[in-house]
Amino acid sequence: MIEIVFGDSACGSLKIAQRFGEGEYKGGCSGVMVIHSDGAKPTQAEIKAAQRKAEEKARLAWERATPLGGKTGDIYGFNLMLSIGDISEDQPGIKRRQTLEKLYSVYPGDTGHQAAQELLGRANENLKTVQERIAAGESLRIWYSNQPDELCGLYWLMEQLVQWKGLGAQVSIVRLPEWEAGENGSIVRKNGWGEVAPEEWHRYLALQKPVSLVFITSCAAYWRELQRENAPLRAMLNGQLVSMSEALYDDFILREIAAAGEVFQEAVIIGQVLGKYQLGIGDAWVAFRIEEMIHAGKLKAVSEVAKDSPIYHRLLKKGTHQG
CATH class of the missing domain: 3.40.50 (Rossmann fold)
Known part of the structure; x- marks a missing residue:
């Protein structure tokens, strides 16, 4: 099939x-990330405990x-x-x-x-x-x-x-x-x-x-x-897939920007939009719409981006035309 x-x-x-x-569980590598809300560096004991927990979870998933x-x-x-x-x-x-x-x-x-x-x-x-x-x-x-x-x-x-x-x-x-x-x-x-x-x-x-x-x-x-409609976007609305304008998701983005400080990390805003609203879109589209807001003067980039990083790994500042 x-x-x-x-x-x-x-x-x-x-x-x-x-x-x-299928067959006996043979283990494997489990990558883990330990993050403290206060930014403190995790100890080796904390990392090892997290690895053990991840490996146990992987074993149980295999066996079940x-x-x-x-x-x-x-x-x-x-x-x-x-x-x-x-x-x-x-x-x-x-x-x-x-x-x-x-x-x-x-x-x-x-x-x-x-x-x-x-x-x-x-x-x-x-x-x-x-x-x-x-x-x-x-x-x-x-x-x-x-x-x-x-x-x-x-x-x-x-x-x-x-x-x-x-x-x-x-x-x-x-x-x-x-x-x-x-x-x-x-x-x-x-x-x-x-x-x-x-x-x-x-x-x-x-x-x-x-x-x-x-x-x-x-x-x-x-x-x-x-x-035939060939709109910029297609999205689910009232249980139906419909043609929509490219500004469809902008309100969600602007809502998170409004709640942020005067200067904020663009990547954080993108993560909040994707995680909070579950819109079924990817980071690239949110980043593209934010780029349009920068061009419109609503936002301003205030930091450089490393050559090997996405453009949204930068700090933004709210512009005079924001809102």
């Missing part, structure tokens, strides 16, 4: 999940896991970030590359150009292979959620099936729940399949369901409508 996901993190986690929990099965060669990831930018192309091409380059431009050096080329090349190679395997009669399973990129990915892939005249293909979907019951009665929300740990994937197989021809053609038709 062909497995489809819409992000690199999800792709990596799913590949690990296929064999996670059920391997998902399958082959890594059956997993295809499409990290095209289709909720952002121009989607008018029938196949990922120069316009998608330009959007990816724009997003990755917040990272150092030539990272943006290289990353965009790599993502686009891999996506088109995967698309060709999936098309060939569908034509040969293989079935398809799509893992998606309400995260904008993943939902766009689902609609986009259904439209690809229509283009391929692959409407006879056996297609099933697994939708990530919006929330789950966690330990001690807590509520757990995951932003997308990239946040699902390898030991968790098998639990969601019970949610798999086949889709009908009507579902495929309906998704494809709606994607074509979104293509």
Whole structure:
């Protein structure tokens, strides 16, 4: 069975999940980070205790896991970030590359150009292979959620099936729940399949369901409508994926900036926006919008950025036109 996901993190986690929990646990390296709120340096004893705790957690996860099965060669990831930018192309091409380059431009050096080329090349190679395997009669399973990129990915892939005249293909979907019951009665929300740990994937197989021809053609038709609108953003609103302006998330960014001091760390604001509001967007888009606010005079950069760091590793100051 062909497995489809819409992000690199999800792709990596799913590949690990296929064999996670198989055989005896042999241990491994556990990286830990110990941070004190007062900025004090952690002791060696604290670091070792944190490592022991992390290793025990990893062992328990392995022993409790059920391997998902399958082959890594059956997993295809499409990290095209289709909720952002121009989607008018029938196949990922120069316009998608330009959007990816724009997003990755917040990272150092030539990272943006290289990353965009790599993502686009891999996506088109995967698309060709999936098309060939569908034509040969293989079935398809799509893992998606309400995260904008993943939902766009689902609609986009259904439209690809229509283009391929692959409407006879056996297609099933697994939708990530919006929330789950966690330990001690807590509520757990995951932003997308990239946040699902390898030991968790098998639990969601019970949610798999086949889709009908009507579902495929309906998704494809709606994607074509979104293509015609070709808005700067697509986002979930009242349970529907809709076209939106590029300023959609600005209020959340400005809210966190307003609560900060006169001078603040841009990276902290980005982290707060992503962590607090769970908008399903990445750091690059938030950084890009902050860059637009700098150009508009609402903010001012007051520190330099190291050549090997993203541009948002800097201090900003509120400008005279802020608000």
